Amino acid sequence: MIDLHVHSTCSADGGASIADYARRAQELALAEVGMCEHADFDQRDRSYRYMDLARYDQEIAAARAIAPEVRLRQAVEITYQANLEAEIRAWLAVKRWDYVIASVHLVDYRDGWAMVSEQSAVEAYFSKHSQHQAYLPYFEELLRAARSGLGDVLGHFDLVKRYGTEHYGRLEPEAFADEIRAVLRAAVETGVGLEINTSGLRQAPGEPYPGLTVLRWYREMGGEIVTVGSDAHLVEHLAVGTDQALAMALAAGFTAITTFEARAPRWITIGDLGSGDTFLQPDGS
Numbered sequence: 001m002i003d004l005h006v007h008s009t010c011s012a013d014g015g016a017s018i019a020d021y022a023r024r025a026q027e028l029a030l031a032e033v034g035m036c037e038h039a040d041f042d043q044r045d046r047s048y049r050y051m052d053l054a055r056y057d058q059e060i061a062a063a064r065a066i067a068p069e070v071r072l073r074q075a076v077e078i079t080y081q082a083n084l085e086a087e088i089r090a091w092l093a094v095k096r097w098d099y100v101i102a103s104v105h106l107v108d109y110r111d112g113w114a115m116v117s118e119q120s121a122v123e124a125y126f127s128k129h130s131q132h133q134a135y136l137p138y139f140e141e142l143l144r145a146a147r148s149g150l151g152d153v154l155g156h157f158d159l160v161k162r163y164g165t166e167h168y169g170r171l172e173p174e175a176f177a178d179e180i181r182a183v184l185r186a187a188v189e190t191g192v193g194l195e196i197n198t199s200g201l202r203q204a205p206g207e208p209y210p211g212l213t214v215l216r217w218y219r220e221m222g223g224e225i226v227t228v229g230s231d232a233h234l235v236e237h238l239a240v241g242t243d244q245a246l247a248m249a250l251a252a253g254f255t256a257i258t259t260f261e262a263r264a265p266r267w268i269t270i271g272d273l274g275s276g277d278t279f280l281q282p283d284g285s
């Protein structure tokens with residue numbers, strides 16, 4: 001089993017050390033965990049300049065000594081902002097990451113400030129906008145994120161439904177089909193993957209980010225890169241929901257999920273997970 005989206009106390013909002021996750025991964029017999037910390041580039045963000053790369057490297061090394069059988073990947077989740085692309089690109093270049101998750105966490109950051117993962121801020125935003133008005137800027141920014149080539153994977157594809165579900169009801173992908181398909185097309189063209197982020201299972205949407213429909217569209221359009229992540233900020237959430245994510249990947253037509261080493265994708269056949277994994281080359285051999 002594998003979990004490629006995990007936050008430790010190296011992120012401003014993480015609640016457990018990398019060593020704690022390594023011990024939990026041992027208990028769960030996980031093959032691989034991606035320590036994917038937040039990196040945010042807007043001064044208004046509480047994570048701004050929080051990540052300390054030297055500390056992160058030290059904690060990873062210590063955790064590898066504790067749990068040598070768990071492959072610990074070194075990753076980062078950037079908050080994508082179109083106006084900060086050059087700065088993000090320069091920051092990413094200072095380290096050899098296994099992979100980068102590009103996420104949209106903000107809408108309206110030019111005129112206001114609405115963090116789609118923070119209930120009070122986004123509720124105020126939703127209360128002034130229709131669902132279409134509120135969600136369109138999110139998907140437009142996600143399209144720019146896909147085109148930017150900054151990330152190997154787009155994080156929690158439809159995070160806007162996290163608090164939007166309570167406000168507007170269920171996100172029906174068909175209502176945003178043009179916008180969502182434009183993002184998926186850009187992802188296929190630029191070789192950016194999607195993750196099945198299982199945190200949505202324990203939040204209001206009751207399904208991962210994204211749900212099955214979007215994942216199917218991505219597959220039908222030729223998408224091949226799908227990772228699985230819990231977005232754990234606490235040890236007890238490590239790998240929670242990954243079974244459902246794998247079942248969803250199969251239902252969408254994928255036979256393998258993806259991991260990365262030094263920003264190169266590798267595929268693991270889903271049936272082989274848990275019994276010693278088999279890596280596939282990009283051509284499927």
Ligand SMILES: [Zn+2]
Nearest residue numbers: 077103155156
């Ligand atoms: Zn995120």
Ligand SMILES: [Zn+2]
Nearest residue numbers: 005007077231
């Ligand atoms: Zn995250």
